[in-house]
Amino acid sequence: MRRQWQVLGHTLRLSLRADRRTVVAIALLMAAEAGLVIATALSQRWLVDTAVAGRLAGVLGAVALGAVAFAVSVTGNRMRENMLLYLMDRVNIAISQEILHLDASIPTVAHLEQPRYLDALDRLHRGTWTLAALCWQYAGTFFALASLAASVTLLASVDPLLGALTLFAVPPLLMTQRSNRILRRMWDDCAELSRREWLLHDMCTTPEAGKELAITGAGDVIDQRASALCQEGIRRESVASLRAALWEILGWCFYGAGFVGILWVLSAKVTNGEASLGAVMMVLVLAAELHRQLNRVVGEVGSLAAAGHVVDHYCWLRDYARDQQRTGAAPPARIERGIKLENVSFRYPGTEVDVLRDVSLELRSGTVVGVVGVNGAGKTTLVKILTGMYEVPAGTVTVDGTPLAELDPAAWRARVTAVFQDFARFQLLAGETIGVGNVRHLHDPTRLSQAIARAGAGPTVAALPDGLATQLGPAFGGVEPSTGQWQRLALGRAMMRPDASLTVVDEPTATLDPVAEHELFTQIIEEGLAADRRDGRIILLVSHRFSTMRLADQIIVLDAGRVVECGSHAELVRRDGVYAELYRAQADGYTVAGLSGPA
Numbered sequence: 001m002r003r004q005w006q007v008l009g010h011t012l013r014l015s016l017r018a019d020r021r022t023v024v025a026i027a028l029l030m031a032a033e034a035g036l037v038i039a040t041a042l043s044q045r046w047l048v049d050t051a052v053a054g055r056l057a058g059v060l061g062a063v064a065l066g067a068v069a070f071a072v073s074v075t076g077n078r079m080r081e082n083m084l085l086y087l088m089d090r091v092n093i094a095i096s097q098e099i100l101h102l103d104a105s106i107p108t109v110a111h112l113e114q115p116r117y118l119d120a121l122d123r124l125h126r127g128t129w130t131l132a133a134l135c136w137q138y139a140g141t142f143f144a145l146a147s148l149a150a151s152v153t154l155l156a157s158v159d160p161l162l163g164a165l166t167l168f169a170v171p172p173l174l175m176t177q178r179s180n181r182i183l184r185r186m187w188d189d190c191a192e193l194s195r196r197e198w199l200l201h202d203m204c205t206t207p208e209a210g211k212e213l214a215i216t217g218a219g220d221v222i223d224q225r226a227s228a229l230c231q232e233g234i235r236r237e238s239v240a241s242l243r244a245a246l247w248e249i250l251g252w253c254f255y256g257a258g259f260v261g262i263l264w265v266l267s268a269k270v271t272n273g274e275a276s277l278g279a280v281m282m283v284l285v286l287a288a289e290l291h292r293q294l295n296r297v298v299g300e301v302g303s304l305a306a307a308g309h310v311v312d313h314y315c316w317l318r319d320y321a322r323d324q325q326r327t328g329a330a331p332p333a334r335i336e337r338g339i340k341l342e343n344v345s346f347r348y349p350g351t352e353v354d355v356l357r358d359v360s361l362e363l364r365s366g367t368v369v370g371v372v373g374v375n376g377a378g379k380t381t382l383v384k385i386l387t388g389m390y391e392v393p394a395g396t397v398t399v400d401g402t403p404l405a406e407l408d409p410a411a412w413r414a415r416v417t418a419v420f421q422d423f424a425r426f427q428l429l430a431g432e433t434i435g436v437g438n439v440r441h442l443h444d445p446t447r448l449s450q451a452i453a454r455a456g457a458g459p460t461v462a463a464l465p466d467g468l469a470t471q472l473g474p475a476f477g478g479v480e481p482s483t484g485q486w487q488r489l490a491l492g493r494a495m496m497r498p499d500a501s502l503t504v505v506d507e508p509t510a511t512l513d514p515v516a517e518h519e520l521f522t523q524i525i526e527e528g529l530a531a532d533r534r535d536g537r538i539i540l541l542v543s544h545r546f547s548t549m550r551l552a553d554q555i556i557v558l559d560a561g562r563v564v565e566c567g568s569h570a571e572l573v574r575r576d577g578v579y580a581e582l583y584r585a586q587a588d589g590y591t592v593a594g595l596s597g598p599a
């Protein structure tokens, strides 16, 4: 509950920051609306009693009060809703930004593979409006309860038994809360289902998958899977909705009994001549309005409980992000000795198998290190660990003797640059697609042209209709580069940090022929290497092509998550082990294909 108050305070501050005057206006309108029922009931009692007594001034006063109540009811509601929409829109944006910021502040990427995290994020993204409305739900609940309490007091003023009969309004409140709990549990249970369904739908709508699905005709299979998930979601929702509705109906049956009781007591008082005509009028108005007031209270309390659920997810994400925060020592500006892995074992979150086992190796400063191995050997996983995307549960990774876990994660990532085989296709202007590799120099033309030159992306940029100012991505009316051109742009992005301590090039060149790849890697290494060696920089190349590996000072051979060999190309060929075997197999392949081979 304390956390709910904290979040309430936070959303109120956001609302006040967004527009203080609108906040005050909405609060005043809410208060006025809450008094409507009472004003209407009192004006009718006053009108009838003064009319029966023949007091003109009283009649006029009652008519004026009724007119004001009517005017507020006609205009107030619409004005309040419009102002609320405007305000919540702004608060909603602020909360969405906060959530994105929290998400981005988590240093590793392990959370993106945890269903608990993804479900919470999904529920939060859908619930930002609820958070934006939180303080108004509290205000609405307060005013609805105040209005209800005033009605009960007025009824009790006519006869205490009438006030007591309003206790029958309590069961619907409790039972509606129960039904809301049933619905919320169902939404939580269905969160993963709907996430999986959306993923499948997304799969069918991306251009990459679209091509394959069109050829294979597998769209129907995926569609059936998505439909099955959808059906299951609908089934669970129907069952839960039915149970929830039954509880609510039971609650309102109690209310009905109370209402009948009020009419019974009233008719007895009229028969005995104990109630004035005005009092009868007032009780009838209040008794009829009680239903609406109660509905309002039930609705507000229900929304508040639902909001509490979103608040729980919000607090969970906030705490999780905070727990993951690590500050630490600044990484060395220049790596003197190197990066060392000692007995590192690693498995992905939620899996049972180690994909790196007892790995020990050293990336010496000022060297080019190659990593080879068959598919699934663990090359990319090694890269992810070195770039700080995952922490290792067993073994240590040290940078010049300081554990990577003790370095400030953001500062370490700022010293690293990487291009991956599954590079991102940022649909921005071409210059921005490259420039985001180093946001501090996003629009720096010198940096951009150097990065483009290092990545060999000059011809790609030149082929774009507006060069660096070309919008990429047909979804935004822009140009769709070929896969190879996207790769060049991604490489350019990685080259925006020429002074990085660690440069990782993880097979980004699948669409290049071996000669082009060799030229590119030679260019990356030789153009930058003089400075790289002097400044202790490390270049890590992951490739299946041995022509590329020959450029490395040291080659690490991974097999099923273990380092099986390590040495220079010449040493490994002489050793005649796994590397030599893979090398010969590729050389034979080239010979068979009539190419010059990796040597």
Ligand SMILES: Nc1ncnc2c1ncn2[C@@H]1O[C@H](COP(=O)(O)OP(=O)(O)OP(=O)(O)O)[C@@H](O)[C@H]1O
Pocket: 113, 348, 349, 351, 355, 373, 374, 375, 376, 377, 378, 379, 380, 381, 382
């Ligand atoms: N996010 C992940 N969650 C669970 N398992 C993963 C994940 N990423 C990779 N793996 C598993 O880890 C193992 C090593 O994968 P990795 O991508 O490191 O291999 P690789 O040597 O880079 O392969 P390739 O040459 O095909 O790119 C594989 O068995 C793979 O299935």
